[in-house]
Amino acid sequence: MRILVTNDDGIYSRGILALAGALRSVGEVTIVAPDREQSGVSAAITLHIPVRVTQVLSQIDHVKTYAVEGTPSDSVIVALEQIFKDQGPIDLVVSGINEGANLGSDVFLSGTVGAALQAHFRGILAISLSVTSIKDVRFEVAAKIARILAQRARDGLLAYPAFLNVNVPNIPLDEIEGVEMTRLARRTFIDSIEEGHDGKRSYFWISRRKMAQTAEHAEEGTDRWATQSKRISVTPLNVDWTHFESGSSITSVTSSLLKELQASR
Ligand code: MN
Numbered sequence: 001m002r003i004l005v006t007n008d009d010g011i012y013s014r015g016i017l018a019l020a021g022a023l024r025s026v027g028e029v030t031i032v033a034p035d036r037e038q039s040g041v042s043a044a045i046t047l048h049i050p051v052r053v054t055q056v057l058s059q060i061d062h063v064k065t066y067a068v069e070g071t072p073s074d075s076v077i078v079a080l081e082q083i084f085k086d087q088g089p090i091d092l093v094v095s096g097i098n099e100g101a102n103l104g105s106d107v108f109l110s111g112t113v114g115a116a117l118q119a120h121f122r123g124i125l126a127i128s129l130s131v132t133s134i135k136d137v138r139f140e141v142a143a144k145i146a147r148i149l150a151q152r153a154r155d156g157l158l159a160y161p162a163f164l165n166v167n168v169p170n171i172p173l174d175e176i177e178g179v180e181m182t183r184l185a186r187r188t189f190i191d192s193i194e195e196g197h198d199g200k201r202s203y204f205w206i207s208r209r210k211m212a213q214t215a216e217h218a219e220e221g222t223d224r225w226a227t228q229s230k231r232i233s234v235t236p237l238n239v240d241w242t243h244f245e246s247g248s249s250i251t252s253v254t255s256s257l258l259k260e261l262q263a264s265r
Helices: 014-023 072-083 104-108 111-121 140-154 223-228 248-263
Strands: 002-006 028-034 053-056 064-068 092-099 125-131 163-168 178-181 189-198 201-210 231-236
Touching: 002 014, 002 072, 014 028, 014 092, 014 140, 028 072, 053 072, 064 072, 072 092, 072 111, 092 111, 092 140, 111 125, 111 163, 125 140, 140 163, 163 223, 223 231
Parallel strands: 002 028, 002 092, 028 064, 092 125, 125 163, 178 231
Antiparallel strands: 053 064, 163 231, 189 201
16 A cells, blocks of 8 residues: 655644654555645645755655655645656555644635645545644544544545545544534635735735634534534545536526627627
């Protein structure tokens, strides 16, 4: 079993080391990840400057480690298309363990999820894994989950097209009250903008504020509700954004659009 480990917090973050350390007993693990923090870059890829990759001294025995001057997605693409090209297929890509939740519509912005998405695009079982705190983050439970899921994959019980986004509350194992398969909550952050002045010019600083952290505010069955209720959230993701249910008003536009275009000549 060959496992690629990546993240968006950078190659020296504690979460990626906890993850690679936990997966080492299940298969051959290689780390390919950004050389610095890249949170919030989603599935962005670098097109206008070269992407350099350096094999660095590994902090974990028997885990080759590559630092990428690029995004999480660059890391996965370079790993799958170049580093592993002659070494046979990768069976599993795990991205994380992220410091901070990736819940609800934030999966569209998350570099952690973006990296996993690149693996999913290439037909590989993908898991993104986060702990829902940015302070005093505990990685033990998330690392154990990664190991169990990887064992399932090794035993043929979990396979592509599965693409799982897992969020783990930042509490000890004996306080965890359950594991839920969830759907994405609608929003978990509110963006706020601060304007500042820098000599002659002004600038804007976009910052993110968590929405109220009470369980009443999260709809039952969502990932946010699960993690607020001390449960591990497992959300099966898919890349089909098409949503015909909201399309009935669009049909009236599309059905007459060509005629209207022709009439406007
Ligand atoms: Mn991050």
